[in-house]
Each structure stands twice: as structure tokens, then as C-alpha cells.
Amino acid sequence: MDWGFWLPQIMLFSSLIPALVIFLLRDEQFWLRTSLNLGGSAVKLVLAGIMAWGVLAEGRTYEASLPFLHNQELVLRVEPLSLMLVGLSSVLWFITTIYAIGYLENSPNRTRFFGFFSLCVTATIGIAMAGNLITFLIFYEMLSVVTYPLVVHRGTPAALAAGRTYLLYTLGGGVLLLLGVIWLQVLAGPVSFESGGAIDFLVDDHRTELIVIFGLLIAGLGVKAAIVPLHRWLPEAMIAPAPVSALLHAVAVVKAGAYGIVRVVYDVYGLELSDQLNVLLPLALFASFTIIYGSVRALGEFDLKRRLAYSTVSQVSYIALGTALIGPAATVGATVHLIHQGIMKITLFFCAGVFAEARNIHDIREMSGVGRSMPLTMSAFTLGAFGMIGVPPLAGFVSKWYLGLGSLESNAPWVIVILVASSVMNAAYFLPIVYKGWFGEPHEEIEVVEAERFQVAEAPWSLLGPALATAGISLLAGLLAAWAYSPLSLAEIVANQRMISP
Amino acid sequence: MENRDPIPDSGPIVRVLSIILGVALFGILATAVLDLDVEATGLTDTVMERIGESGVDHPPTAVLLNFRAYDTWLEVAVLLLAAWGALVLRQATRLPEQPAARSPGPVLDWLVRMLIPLAIVTGVYLLWRGTDAPGGAFQAGAVIGAALLLLRLSGYRSIGLFSAAWLRGSLLAGFAGFMAIATLLFITGWTFLEYPPAWAGLIIVIVELLITWSVAVSFVALFVAARPDDSATEPVGGER
């Protein structure tokens, strides 16, 4: 049996099949559904481990090509860059599944929720493993569609309105991407992802077209990556249940956009060609503006999830910014942030969900003193927040460090200013929460029962555990950054493959 | 329809536009007609060369029932569908008797007694002539159908006598008979819709007979079934 061919497919099916079976179940069939979910995500996790071993230790590449159109195949390929997103989604899906089971117990329409949830993971994994542009496009669009039912899951008018906004943005982005992909394929034939890009032969005859296509592709991807001015759907979509916000809107959906940008710049155009076409500076400017704008807006939000959402807007653009800088350190910073941002942000969203569930806290002004009754949750939150700010030795620090190095390498010192400004603002919107949570006076409602005032009353383990786990991972990712299998090492491999002399 | 009010037609603008359209269409069609060759032979020679193999002498009949039998077969299906559609419209499996059966007057009675046999003879003659002169199943069917209708209209029992199965059988006979013969021959190894040369004449006559009967009954069924149900004969709420 040719494992290189089958593993990527099994990887897809490990979430697709549970999704399809779950749709056939009734809401009450809790155990069957839960075992399907956990089983699927466990299988996926194991497969991701096997492939990580294969890719990192044995230098293998897993690839499956399936016929699709004339001379156009669907390609699933696992190499270091895809492994980053594959690994991230597999680990986080497993953790989020546990969290979601705890979170959605007894709420209506669970079958629908978990079915679409697994479909979203399938789409994300597909995006991660896409070996050519059309495969990427297919899963990218699939992700847009299958997230919609999750956004409107609560079925309230606000959720439906958010769903409309979401659809409008993502479908609109999809149209731009589709046009870009088709145009590029018409010029270049089927485009597969190759380190360093494979379309430089077009530059002499089709320079302007290539620039326009780049704009279309980035605009289409920028919607999901929430680059200003295409970001508006993200805060709206926070109406969704916490596991959705956590996995999808902190990780899967925005990462799909950011990952797409990384792919387009590195593996479709290639840094050299992108540089030659002068398209990187505009991308860097948009990304920088988004970083600042997101932070400023986050400062102004008092709803916890919305503040986190604007923080996501800001943080995800680090990836685009790093991609737009030429130099190995910047590449390392950009790709490692794919993972780091995901782990840190999901921790924060998990905690936000816990606060909302256990204490009905939605506004940060209500968080005063919550650390006293929920110290573990608050610790996880603190770790996530410090990571976001970039406090050493947490994961966020590593990302920012490499991005800073990269900006020097590529003679763009102004980027340092952006990074510093953003970190200051990160601190400005996270530290007050952390401070209040630990040291603020507990809220009146909790004061009602004086005896319980300092009593520890954490949320159930199914909610707390995942938050602690991801917080731990984000700590380890920073501490063990030098380990051969850390995200950082992986990012260095990725960067080495795509290295060009600046 | 009982409406005797002047019938309003479309307004002047539509009329003018329609006239312009009509004139333009005529212009276009006339150009096409003028473009056609005034002399040509079409498929005349081709048909005449092979008519000996067809089993009949009259060229159109040869084309209809042999060379292009497929057309004819399907056309019987079209008629069947129309009659059937009318039955659907009535939601009935058989047709009613004349609602108020009244005794025909002596003159009508005499006329009917004279005309019915005459019509049947005419029909059979038309059918018979079809092999070597204009005529054939449809003309014959129309005449016999008219006879059935005449019976009905003058108060005799005709189509209403048919049981549901008989009615269906009669409507189906032409199409199904044609199909049965063709399918049997096809199963036994002949090309679909090919007749063994020796039997061609006979097969054509059988098919024509069946079609005649189906055509006659279909016409009557269409006429009778088109009549709305008696309870619904009066317009609901009058005109407009």
C-alpha cells in the first residue's frame, strides 16, 4: 500500500466521514456522536503525528493526485509548510472537540453543529494540504460555505444578520479569488505550489496582468485574513458559540486566508518575482495598517469577544506582514506566527467562553476579581494575553523577534516601529483585563454570598482542560523553541526551502 | 364560449408593434423563399427508387408507414397524449353519455341511420385506397370518428358505452399495436421498424387499421372530454 498516496486522503476522511455520519444522528445520540467526534479527531491527530515524523525525520513528502478536469488534478501534498497548518488544526480540533462537547451540552441542534464543525475541519485540512491552486480554491470556498451554519447557529436575528455579512464578505472574496486563479491558470496553465514559484516565465509578456492577478488573489484571501478594509465580518461573526469563535474565527478561517497569502507569495509567485513586480510593499503597508487599526479598535471595545476579535484582526496581519518582507528571518516569523497566534488566540477564546458560560461575563468590565474564583482559567487567560503582547519566553515573543529581525534584514526598519507600537497597544488592551481579573474587586453579584467570595469555583474540566492545555502549549512553544520538532524549527525548514538572497 | 360581448384586443401600441413585427417577419421569410432554388428534386428520386421494397404503391404512404415509420409511430403517441390529457382534465377513466339523452326526431333519426353506414364504408374505403392513392389511416379515422360523434350528438349511445378498459384499449391500439409489431420483429433480429419485405404490405394494413380505430376514438374522446363537467358548465361568477 502506498502510504504517501493514502495518508493525505485518510487525513481528509477522518473528519469528513464523522461529519456525514453525524448528520444522520439525532440530537439525543450523545455517546455515538461524541465517540465519532473524538475518534475522528484522534485518528487525525495520530495521522498528523505520523506525517510529521515522516516529513521531519525522514524528509518524506506525502502526495496524492486525483483526476479532476482535463489536465487538471486535485493534489493533496504534505510537506513542511502544509504540515504547519495540518498539525495546528489537528491538535486544536482535538482540543476544541472536547471543549465543544462540554460547552454545547443540552443546547438544541447539536447534530447540525457538530456535523458542520467537522466539515469545517475537513475544509481547513484540505486547505492545508492543497498542493495546487485549484485544490486550494476548492477547499477555501468550501470553508466559506460550511462555516455559515455555525455563524448563524443560535438563529437569533443578530446571528442571522451576522451570517449575512459573513456570506457577503466571504463569497465576494471567493469571487475575486476565483477570477484571479482562473486568469492565472489561463496564462500559466495549471499552477501548483512550488517553493520559489513557477510562473516567472510570464513576467516579460504579462507584467501588468500578473500584478492585477496578484491584487485579485490577495484581495480574495485578504477577506478571510481580515485585512482592513475587508475585516468587518470578523467582529460580527463573534455572535457564534464560543467553540466556533475559538477554532474557526481565531484559527481556521483567518488562518486559511493568511496561509493562502503565504502560499501565493512564496509558492505561486515566489519572493523574487513578487519583489520584481513591486507588489510586496503595498501588501506590507496594508498589513501594517491592519495591525495598527485592529489594535486601536480593540482598545475601544468592551465586549470581551469583540476585543479579542479585533485583536485577531491585528495579529493575523503579522503573518501577511512577515510574508511581505524579504529575508529568511521574516519568513520564519511569518510562518511560525501561523501556529503561535493560533494557539494563543484559541486559549483566549476558550477562556472567554468559560467566563461567559460559568459567570455569564461578556463585558470586560464585569471581569473584576474573576481570578479569585477562577484562578486556573484566569491563569490560562493571562498566559495567552502575555503571549500576544510578546512577553518572553512565550510563543508570541518568538514570532515578534523573528519579524523584527526580518525587518532589519530586508531594510525596512519602519516595520519595527509598527511592531513596537502594536505591542504597546496589545499591552494596553490586555493588561487592564489581566490586572482587573486578578486584583480587581469581585463583582457585586458574586459578593451576594459572602462565603463564596474567595471560594474557588472553576468551570467543568471539559471547558477548563482545553484552555489550560493550549495555554501550556503556547508556553512550551516559546520555551522549547530550539527543540528540533518545535514550530520554530519547522518554520526554519520552511524558510530554508524558500530562501533567496535579499 | 357564451360570451357575446365585444372582445377587447390589445391596445394600439401593441397592434402597431405587432404589425411592424409581422411585416418584418414577412420580409425575412420572403427573402428566404426568394433565395430558394425554383428547381430542385429533393428526395423524390430516392423514394421512387426504393418504393418497390416498401410494400405499398402510394409514395406518401410508403414514406409515412415504412421509410419514416418512426415519425408516424411517434405522431400516434402525440395524439394519444392529447386524448389522455383531455381525460386527465376530466379526471375520468371513461367518458360520459350525452347528459340529457333525448329521442331524436324522425328526420334526424332517418338521417343518422343513413349516414352512419355510409360513413363507415367511406372510412374503410379511404383506408383501403391509402395503399395506392391519397387516403389512409388518419382520413379514415377522422370519418369514422365523425360517425361516432354523430351518433352521440343525435342522442344515441356511442362512446359512453365503452368501459374504462375499452376506452383505454381503443386509445392505445394504434400506438401499442405498431409498437408490438415493431418490437416483436426487433426481438427476432430485424432492424427496429424494419418489415420483412414479404410481410410489409400486410403489416402496413394491420397498423393502419389499428391507427384508424385509435384516431377515431381519440377524436371523439377529445371532443367529449373537452366539455367541462356538467356541474361546472356554468361560468363561475360570470364574465370577468
Added chain:
Amino acid sequence: MSLVGIWVILIPLICGLAAFAVGGRSSRVIGLIGAGLTFLLSGLLVLHVWQSGVWIYQLGGWDVPLGISLRADGLSAFLIGMTGAVGLGISLYAVRYFEALTPGPSQDPSAALRTGSGRGEESGAGDSPEAERGGTEVWLPGASYWPLWMLLWASLNVLFLSNDIFNLYVGLELLTLASVALIILQREQAAIVAGLRYLLAAFLGSMAYLLGVALIYADAGVLDLGLLADAELTGTATQVAGGLMAVGLLLKAALFPLHFWLPAAHSSAPAPVSAALSALVVKGAFYLLIRLWFEVFESAGTVSVEQMIGGLGAVAIVVGSFQAIRQERLKLMIAYSTVAQVGYLFIMIPLAGSFGDPEASWRFEAWTGGLYHALSHGFAKASMFLAAGVLLSALGHDRVWHLAGSASRFPVIYLSFGIAGMSLMGLPPSAGFVGKWLMLRSAVESGQWWWVVILLVGGLLTAGYVAIVLSQALQHDVDEHTEPHPVPKLMTVMVFALAAMSLLLGLRAAEPLELLEIGAPFQTLMSVVED
């Protein structure tokens, strides 16, 4: 094996006639057998063409031009295959659908399915004398449905296989009459008007087509498509004939502004009939137009005419979609969606037409893209109409604004609706995406940017009406006062199966696309050039 092309016409006819002859409840057994066999035969025909290439058969053993020939190339097989699969799905659905209509001792009369004219429903029974009902035999809509549906199916196969322009006229009429008879099956007032209008429009279309046939015969002296294609006609008479036939077929295919008859006709019929009309019958006229346009009138076409037809398609997309968004009844919305989707099909004409380089590969790409879109629309639209039928029979209405919250009661129905909607929007992974992808590629390659814009905007407009339905259904507040009637599971399964097909055909399009290449008009053009 080589005779499967005959059987695929004969079997539905035989079963239709048998169902008619038997009548009553047993007709559905025969109908089902017919559907199963026809499905199998359609599959065999596809296989045969796939393996042995173009199939030609001289009926009655008379060579053309004297006789009529049947011909199955990739395109015919493609559409017969689609008809087979969609037809089987519709048939299985219809078994249960019409069962519920059958008055029986155990059945609550109010449980009868409604076709949803939305107003003034006439009591079906009791307004004609008992004697007329044939004693023991009772009038059953199902008993008439099966034979008519089998005949409709057969006439589609007749159409897809015929290679003779006059025979195609007879086939078209067969199709029209079967469709109208099915529309009026429950003879609600709305259906009668719609059926009458449809019949008149189709009749007018047939007359235009027939006049075209007469002119062509006068000019070329033959009726066989193959011979006509070889004759490479270019004269004025041919051009006029082509125009007449095209207008006639456009009327039957309901291209804007000749679509006026479609929404009422497709929405007032019983659900299995609506599905067949929108998914299959419209494709019949479309198929014939494509055949004639690219094979017979190939050399007579001009860029301006092609662009004009494409323009009508574009207007159809925009107007149809906006009308669909405005509709308050689900079935009407779906019917207007057909108007818009038909517009998509006709964008193929300018793309595959004579714009730019006549030897360019984009022409073939657009041709396959348009046909793939037809395929995807076939499955997706059938699923949508059947889904609407389920909702209508369960809730007793199909008013879009009163579907709130019904997604939790009919999850599979809405899932299928969503999948079918994806296919209509052209979102991957779906068959609609493949069609749209190919057409877009062709438009970009040939530099016809205006069609790119239309194709993309059309997808978003489609999303508009699909999202209206889904967001209503996903609402939390349930807008329902009465418990919905239980709906047989098989109906739901069929809705899902058809939607799933529209998805699966988008995941593996290589083989169907290869099938289309067999005997395709552009290939013959290319081989002629090579010689």
C-alpha cells in the same frame, strides 16, 4: 449492447403504455419497474458510447436520406445519463408522493399533498358524475402520473437520440404534450392557466421550428443532421431557417424575454413534475438548440447574433435572480431561479461561437462548461423542487417567510437545499463549479470580459435567494402553529441523493468531461482541419 439505444426509448414507452392499460394503483409498480430499467439502460448506453464511440442506427434499415437515423454521441449519452439518474430519483420520490394523494380508507383526506396554488383550491373530487368514474375504477392522479411520466421520459430519450430534424419536431411535440398533461394532473385553476399558456407558447415555438425545417428541406433536400452538417449551408434561406428554429427553441427553453410562461407552469405542477420540467424538459430544447447551432448552422452564425443571445442570457440571469429574490413562495422562487440558470446556459453561445480565433480551444471549453452546467442544474434543481414538495406537503404551504425555524425539523431537506444551492452558485466542490470554471476560463481566455462579470455576479445573486431561504429556516423562533405532517422517508432520501449527485459530479469531473468529447462538434472540425 449495440441495440441499447433502441431499448432506452422502447422500455419507457412499453412501461408507460402498460401502466396506462393497467390503470389504478398497480400502475405505480409498472412505473417503478420502467424507471429502474430505463435508468439501467441509460447507464448501459453511456457505457456503450464510452467504450465504442459514436453509435449510429438506421431505423427500418433505410439509409439516410431516405430513412431516419438515430445517433448517440458523447453529448447524447451525457444527457441521457443525466435524465436516467434524475429520472430514477424523481420516480422513487413520486411513489411516496402520489401514495399520499391516493384516497384510501386509512388515509386522512386532509393528509393529501397539496400542490400549493396558494389560493382557491378546487375540490378535486365530487364535481363530476359518479357513473363517469367507471364504476369500480377510481380516478387517481398517480395512475395518470406514471404513464405520462414514462412517456415524458421516453420523449426526452427520443429527442436526445434522434438525428433527423423533422423527427425532432415530433419529439418536441411529444415532450410538450406530456409536460402539459402532467402540469394539469391535479387540475387546479393555477395549473390549468399555466398549462394552457405553456402549451400555446410551446405550440408557437414548434411552428417556428417547423417552418425552419421546411425551409431547410427546401434548400438542402435532406433532413438528416449529419448530412446537413456536411452540407455546410450558408445561404440566406438557411440563415432564416436557423433564426426561426432558434427562436422557436429559445421559446421552449425559456430564454428571457421568452420565459413568461415558465414560472407559473413549473411552480403550479405537482413536485415530481416541477422537478422533471425544470431539470430535464428545459434541457431538451436547449440540447436541440446546441446541436443545431454548433453542427448545422456552424458556418451561418455571426458574432453579433451570438453576442445578442449571450446578452439575453445575461439579462435572464439578472432579472431571473432578482425575481427569485422577490418571490414569496418557494416554488415560484425556484422556478424563477430556473429562468436565471437558463440564462447561464446561453452564455455558452457567444463563448463557444465565432468570436476571435475559430480554432481556439476555448470554444470547446465553453461548450463543455455550458453542458456541465446543464448537468449540475439538472440534479440541483430537481433536488430543490423535490425539497419544496416535501416542505409543502409537511407544512401545507411554501411561503418563504413562514419557514422560520423549520431547519431543525427538516435538517436533511435544508442540507440538500443548501448543497443544491451551492451547485447553482457554482461554488466548489460542486458540479456547478466545474461548469462555471470552464466557462469562466473560456471567457478569460478569449478576452470576453463582460461575460466574466456576468458569470461572477450571477453566482452572488444566486447566493442571495438561496441564503434567504436558509436564513429563514435556520432561525431560532419557530413559526409554526400546527404539527407538520409526517413525510415519508424515501422522499427525503431522494431529495438528498439528487443534491449529493450534484456535489459528487463536481469532485470527479474528468470522466463525464471526457464522455462529452466523443463525437463533439469541435473535434470533427479539428479533424477536418487536420486532414
Added chain:
Amino acid sequence: MSEFLIYGLAAAALFAICLHGIITRTHILRKILALNMMGSAVFLLLITIAERNQVDGVADPVPHAMVLTGIVVAVSATAFALALARRYHAQTGHTELHDEDGST
């Protein structure tokens, strides 16, 4: 002017007139009649063609056959349309096509 052209042009004119009738007449019966007549125009053209194509006094039988087939088809459609129209009239009392859209 040859006989062929006279009849051919007459057929063309009849066809155009019938189209005018279909568009402008609102009474269903008249529409149906106009459609039926339109068929006659086509049949006239076909017969003219058959006459033109004659060889040794034998007219081309193929158009003849087409006319015969066409007549049956047209009669069937006409009869069915009439049945529908009568039903419609009985149900509504209208002699013109009406529906929600108000279009004709």
C-alpha cells in the same frame, strides 16, 4: 413569377399574419385558431416544396408525409389546447389568459 414563389410567398404572408393574430388577439380561441392557421402556413410551404421537387409528374412524397404527420400533431395540440381553454373558461369565466402577473 413562378408558381413556387407565389405559393411560397403566400405561406410566408400567412405565417406573418398569424403571428400578428397571436400577439394582438386576447381571446384564447382566437389565439388557438391563429396558431392552427400558422401550422397551415407551414404545410402550404411544404406542399409547395413537394410540388417543386416533382420528377416525372411524381411530387416529392417526403414533404407530403411531413404535412400529414404535421397535421395530426397540430390537430392533437389544438384539440388539447381547446379542451384546456374550455376547462379554464368553465372554472373562471374568463376568455383571456389571466394570472397573478397580469401578463398575457
